Amino acid sequence: MPKRKRSVHGGGSVYQRKGDGRWVAKFKVEATGKWRELYARTEKEAYAKLQQALFEQKQGTLVTAPQQSLQAHMEHWLQVKRLELKDGTYTYYRVYTEAYILPVLGHIRLQKLTDAHIQSFYADLLEDVSANTVRLIHGILRTALEAAVRWKKIPLNPCKTVTPPRAVKKELTYLTLEQAQRLLEGARNHKLECLLTLALATGMRQGELLALRWTDIDFQKATLHVTRSLSYRNPDGTGYEHKVEEPKTASSKRTIPLPDFALEALQKHRVQQLERRLKTPEWEDKGLVFPNDTGGYLWVDPLRRQLKKLLQEAGLPVIRFHDLRHSAATILLAMGVNAKVIQERLGHSHISITLGVYGHVTESMQLEAITKLDDQFKRSKGGQP
Template sequence: MNTPRDPSPSRRVRAKGDGTVYQRKDGRWEAAGYVLAPGNTRKRVRVYGSTRTEALAKLTEKIASSNRGVPVPSAQGSVSAYLTYWLEAVAVHQLRENTHTRYTACVNQYLVPGLGKKKLAKLTAKDVRTWLNQVRTTCQCCARGIDASRTQPRCCAAGACCSKRLSPLTLAYIHSVLKSALEHAVREEEITRNVARNVRTGTPRPRRFEPLTADEARQFLAAVRNDRLFALYELALRAGLRKGELLGLQWEDLDLQTGTASIRRTLQRTQTGGLTALPTKTRASERRIALPSECIHSFKEHREVQEGEEGEREAAADDWRDNGLVFSTPAGGPIDPANLNRSFRSLLDRAGLRRIRFHDLRHSTATLLLEQGVELVVVKELLGHAHIGVTATVYAHVRLRLQRNAIDLLSHALQVSNEATGQHDDRDESPLRAATIR
């Protein structure tokens, strides 16, 4: 009696649900099986390998992921196609217009040229890391042809590369945009994981700023005392409001009787609407703050200049634009943030102070408050930060200075205590030697 032979590896019977494995005519091995697809459906997938073991391992991995409830990626297009879809159909409804404009520039200038041709479903963390390392070491004049488009080239096109590389902050921003796009692809079950999250770019150093000291702040307020926007600069320095919040402030937001102001909107220039009043930066930015008594007096003077008998409204006559803005042009229109920056720089020069950004007035407010011993949570509420961790991180240098002051105070207290009890400090004497224990 002849014993039947075992079936060949390619013909071996597999259990139900394990899929099939067979050798193709070209010599490669193909494995196919049903896995979970988006929408709680089943989909037949095929994988390939040079050996039966390799093809079977790939199929087993996909079936195992399917059994854990992870659907197979449905993305068939390129990274470029998905980024375009994400910007036009998703991000445009979730981001402010200026933020969406920056995202679009980031995608067009960096992400699409670097990763756009890769398949979205096949993008790996190694691809992202390799590309980021390349961008980090590439001169942007060379990569983007900036110098070649100049009338008189002075860099790469002239044979003298300036090695203009992206800053760590810009690299981190590009990385964050890619992470946001891929995170949405995961939520839509286009891909199974966000590979950009597995890439570490390092924590960039925060942007350095030089806030005004108390003496410089007093010098600045004295220099701008006769400026028509003195109330704006005083409020910026005493309350730490953002530039857009100051320019978007309306008279109906002020309650000079109780001395409070409601921050509800911000004025920004957008590409489509020009100067537009938008909601505050975050939900925490919409807040109610107490006004300093000096600011209340300045507001009353400012309103008299704007609404008085011989004020700006009367001078403008029919040209007056009634927008209800506290700080406006002499004709009542909104003030362009760029024009405010230029006026601010001129005032700094007139006051004999160093050049700082307008936003550094806000930093000056927080720094001076913390140095006066104001609680961090109070500063956070005044500035309208979403989380107290933001306040603590931005003003870490102030906290270190306060720690030094606290340590010095403690040292002084201990020294006074020693003198009162008649004890002397034995730190300069030789320490006692302990007996040897055998």
């Protein structure tokens, strides 16, 4: 018979196996009701393992799930996240996981994954991608491993003791007022004229503009209602498709007052669209303000190419479509428009986002304010400005 001893603190036992002489610490897992055995070379080591396991069980950190690889866990985690995330966010999680995390760390058993593995992974990544990209990957992996802790797969999240690279602040790309005017001048009578005009006048996101319908515009009140967004996604890796969804955040649903030049561009564009519609028998009426040639959703790749060509022809720096949004906000800030008003036009959830993104403008405005303040006080003292 094997030599058996009761645990000092109860809740399990320690005994020596007769066959190979190994020591066994045995206890019941409260979450499953099943007995678990831990093996050790000495009696002292067996007691230490038992006490540690009972402590983890009391603290709620005892691992109760079966062992699996990081890849198996990440794939299951992505399936769960698919139910709660928007297509855009889910796609970015899936693509970064499959492109970067799984090829290097996927084979490692989840319970064997250490902070040293992850830190070395980040160091190697920095040779090929930017620090900001590594930080994005770190955010995905940290969140996935936090889920592993909640699901009792691992006791602690190794990402918590890993140091990601410092974020590098990117220079914001935008057009000045004079450059924006040059772009619109070059786009006169072009099929993108109205789209670019509205982008610069409202600061709307690309998806919000491409999902815009004529029923969203109130010409009498000179307002525009943002209620939906068009995404161009490949969430499951099976092919790209258009999808109309809720805007990015609750604050993204908003009403934007329109200036006269934007209203005039919309009215002109509507007449042109009606004429084109009459000449197109296969027209698909979705009520879109900015459809493709047959009334359906506009694909973004041709849009980007046409924008690039217009910028080059106008002698302007090549920027992304999203940078028109930055341009709209920068122009308004430079004109002295209140940041709260700009926040509401852009649909930012907090004014701190607006001020954080466009701090370059507010800094120059601060310098301008100081100069004006200095001039005023010099005048009040009879000095020379």
